Amino acid sequence: xxxxxxxxxxxxxxxxxxxxxxxxxxLIRVAPGGPFSAEVNVPPEVLAAVQAKYRxxxxxxxxxxxxxxxxxxxxxxxxxxxxxxxxxxxxRAALPVSLQxxxxxxxxxVVLGVAAGLIAAVRQNGWLDHAVMGVAVLGVVIPNFVLAPxxxxxxxxWLKVLPAGGWEGGRPLMMVLPVAVLCLHYLGVIARITRSxxxxxxxxxxxRTARAKGLPRGYILRRHxxxxxxxxxxSYLGPALVGILTGSIVVETFFGLPGLxxxxxxxxxxxxxxxxxxxxxxxxxxxxxxxxxxxxLYGWIDPRMRFK
Amino acid sequence: MSRxxxxxxxxxxxxxxxxxxxxxxxxxxxxxLWTDARRRFLRNHAAAAGLALLxxxxxxxLLGPMLSPYPFDEPDFGLMQAxxxxxxxxxxxxxxxxxxxxxxxxxxxxxxxxxGALGALVAVVLxxxxxxxxxxxxxxxxxxxxxxxxxxxxxxxxxxxxLLMTFFGRSLWLIFVAIGAASWLDVARIVRGQTLSLRRRExxxxxxxxxxxxxxxxxxxxxxxxxxxxxxxxxxxxxxxILFESFLSYLGLGVQEPMTSWGALLEQGAKSLxxxxxxxxFPAGFLVTTLFAFNFVGDGLRDALDPRSR
Numbered sequence: 001x002x003x004x005x006x007x008x009x010x011x012x013x014x015x016x017x018x019x020x021x022x023x024x025x026x027l028i029r030v031a032p033g034g035p036f037s038a039e040v041n042v043p044p045e046v047l048a049a050v051q052a053k054y055r056x057x058x059x060x061x062x063x064x065x066x067x068x069x070x071x072x073x074x075x076x077x078x079x080x081x082x083x084x085x086x087x088x089x090x091x092r093a094a095l096p097v098s099l100q101x102x103x104x105x106x107x108x109x110v111v112l113g114v115a116a117g118l119i120a121a122v123r124q125n126g127w128l129d130h131a132v133m134g135v136a137v138l139g140v141v142i143p144n145f146v147l148a149p150x151x152x153x154x155x156x157x158w159l160k161v162l163p164a165g166g167w168e169g170g171r172p173l174m175m176v177l178p179v180a181v182l183c184l185h186y187l188g189v190i191a192r193i194t195r196s197x198x199x200x201x202x203x204x205x206x207x208r209t210a211r212a213k214g215l216p217r218g219y220i221l222r223r224h225x226x227x228x229x230x231x232x233x234x235s236y237l238g239p240a241l242v243g244i245l246t247g248s249i250v251v252e253t254f255f256g257l258p259g260l261x262x263x264x265x266x267x268x269x270x271x272x273x274x275x276x277x278x279x280x281x282x283x284x285x286x287x288x289x290x291x292x293x294x295x296x297l298y299g300w301i302d303p304r305m306r307f308k
Numbered sequence: 309m310s311r312x313x314x315x316x317x318x319x320x321x322x323x324x325x326x327x328x329x330x331x332x333x334x335x336x337x338x339x340x341l342w343t344d345a346r347r348r349f350l351r352n353h354a355a356a357a358g359l360a361l362l363x364x365x366x367x368x369x370l371l372g373p374m375l376s377p378y379p380f381d382e383p384d385f386g387l388m389q390a391x392x393x394x395x396x397x398x399x400x401x402x403x404x405x406x407x408x409x410x411x412x413x414x415x416x417x418x419x420x421x422x423x424g425a426l427g428a429l430v431a432v433v434l435x436x437x438x439x440x441x442x443x444x445x446x447x448x449x450x451x452x453x454x455x456x457x458x459x460x461x462x463x464x465x466x467x468x469x470x471l472l473m474t475f476f477g478r479s480l481w482l483i484f485v486a487i488g489a490a491s492w493l494d495v496a497r498i499v500r501g502q503t504l505s506l507r508r509r510e511x512x513x514x515x516x517x518x519x520x521x522x523x524x525x526x527x528x529x530x531x532x533x534x535x536x537x538x539x540x541x542x543x544x545x546x547x548x549x550i551l552f553e554s555f556l557s558y559l560g561l562g563v564q565e566p567m568t569s570w571g572a573l574l575e576q577g578a579k580s581l582x583x584x585x586x587x588x589x590f591p592a593g594f595l596v597t598t599l600f601a602f603n604f605v606g607d608g609l610r611d612a613l614d615p616r617s618r
Contacts, residue, residue: 020464027475142596143551145555145574265470271475279467287464288462
């Protein structure tokens with residue numbers, strides 16, 4: 001297992017992230033416009049001083065190497081737009097917000113999605129199956145930027161039971177709509193995956209054998225069918241997490257939550273090089289870490305896959 | 309054996325078999341793969357309904373704008389955020405500066421559908437060529453190309469596309485390319501898998517023996533054979549592309565004023581949700597209908613063309 005992890009980090013994580021940093025770094029530098037091009041009529045010497053402060057006057061390659069050096073110390077550098085804030089400060093403030101709604105959405109999507117899928121599979125073609133899957137299709141098809149305003153219209157404008165936006169230090173009521181919008185799509189997808197894989201498993205011969213042995217139905221479902229049925233769900237968890245991170249861009253902008261997604265959009269619009277780089281990298285790291293975790297989980301559930 | 313001799317062996321006619329003829333008469337008339345697929349597709353009610361809906365939406369977007377007496381970009385400050393009204397011929401109401409929403413929704417639909425189709429095309433072409441090349445080349449080339457794919461796969465693609473859009477201006481062309489480039493990875497993986505099994509078939513051996521260049525083998529022998537699969541995938545890709553464009557436009561990074569798309573309309577509608585919900589609901593209805601229809605058509609096509617489902 002240690003060897004698996006080591007190989008994973010050395011040959012996959014590090015090259016991926018290195019390519020990502022390099023690509024992003026040079027991509028945003030060759031783009032027209034700079035972080036200070038919007039400011040009106042700055043005297044050239046002031047501009048030069050500002051650029052020197054942020055090392056923007058040095059050759060590109062030197063900037064790049066210096067940036068990598070700082071990264072190794074866990075330092076993302078100063079923000080170019082939010083003066084007096086380092087990128088680390090900004091991230092530290094925004095991360096808990098995104099993490100909270102993201103994790104809630106993720107857990108709800110997985111738990112409810114798997115449960116709904118299992119119920120639908122066990123009652124295949126019953127009314128419960130059709131009802132659950134009907135809702136799941138809605139969740140799969142309706143995009144979050146439609147769902148967010150429509151749910152707000154219904155629950156905040158018409159029914160007036162939930163707030164339309166804001167964060168207020170993370171009051172639970174504030175989180176209901178963002179989390180619902182964020183998780184519904186993944187809930188639907190997970191329910192569909194779980195249902196079809198459970199149906200397939202229930203039709204396989206080892207289940208028939210278990211039934212022939214006279215085992216009780218609940219026992220068969222729990223001990224024989226559940227594990228293999230969960231494998232396809234597991235491989236969807238990686239993409240689901242990335243999707244939730246991405247989805248938080250829309251959700252945070254719409255509901256006005258001070259999280260990473262909003263920071264990213266603002267950073268990109270403001271040409272805040274350091275901020276944008278750090279966020280891209282952060283999402284990259286999260287993706288890689290999560291994919292590794294999913295692979296480990298895979299080995300845990302399915303011994304055949306163990307640490308190949 | 310020289311070439312003419314070989315041909316004469318192949319061309320020698322089979323001896324007549326009366327039993328076989330009799331048998332053939334008793335069989336139902338032969339159906340081609342495509343007739344079969346069409347029959348299966350149309351028997352799937354959801355898929356057939358999806359196709360009809362899609363045709364309807366397409367027709368509406370192409371012809372609908374001619375019905376409206378209003379231009380799509382002219383504000384009317386006397387009629388801002390007017391609700392839908394048949395008398396004024398603002399069938400979908402007007403937006404925050406009094407532009408007619410009927411024509412804007414349908415024109416936005418043109419843009420969204422076009423971006424969806426072209427984005428899917430870019431993804432499919434790129435992915436097919438990459439996958440077929442990797443699969444056909446095999447060995448080290450293949451593993452390097454697949455490795456690159458894996459690295460790209462763990463990129464936060466959406467974030468990169470947003471960067472691209474903010475830093476390099478927001479032209480429609482860049483949207484096609486960015487969206488397409490972001491989603492060719494899966495196509496490449498699928499096509500490679502198919503190519504690996506095609507490569508071992510006799511007709512490829514025959515082509516190699518016949519001295520056909522590798523690039524030509526890929527283009528003329530591999531690619532046509534994976535086309536069915538690719539078409540299915542493309543159908544499922546189009547709604548994803550439409551979504552992606554809407555997502556970008558929703559963030560204000562896609563189509564720019566006064567031109568519009570469903571995503572851009574939704575963004576505007578979300579802002580004025582309390583005063584004029586129709587600004588949100590009409591584009592949302594069109595978008596969701598289209599997405600639904602594409603999903604059903606894609607599923608139906610997959611069931612109809614997938615040989616395993618027989």
